[in-house]
Amino acid sequence: MAHTIANKEKLLLRVRKIKGQMNGIEKALEQETDCFKVLQQISASRGAIQSLMREVLDGHIKEHLGNHVSNEQREKEIENLTSLFKTYLK
Numbered sequence: 001m002a003h004t005i006a007n008k009e010k011l012l013l014r015v016r017k018i019k020g021q022m023n024g025i026e027k028a029l030e031q032e033t034d035c036f037k038v039l040q041q042i043s044a045s046r047g048a049i050q051s052l053m054r055e056v057l058d059g060h061i062k063e064h065l066g067n068h069v070s071n072e073q074r075e076k077e078i079e080n081l082t083s084l085f086k087t088y089l090k
Contacts, residue, residue: 003059014052021045053088 004011025041064077 003063
């Protein structure tokens, strides 16, 4: 997980922003904000989560599927990623 350690502060900042967005959605619902504005906030949050996923996934692929990885390790990582995508894309 060296890639997440190297980018730890950047990733944590993204997570904190996502938490803020989630809190904003909760507040909007509590205040009975116009549904279109709530939908916009949900859409922005989804984009932020997908961006975080992309960044961590990119690092993971480079770290765990690079040329320095044995064929056996690579096959295991491919299985792991396949399983991950099945749950992510549900």
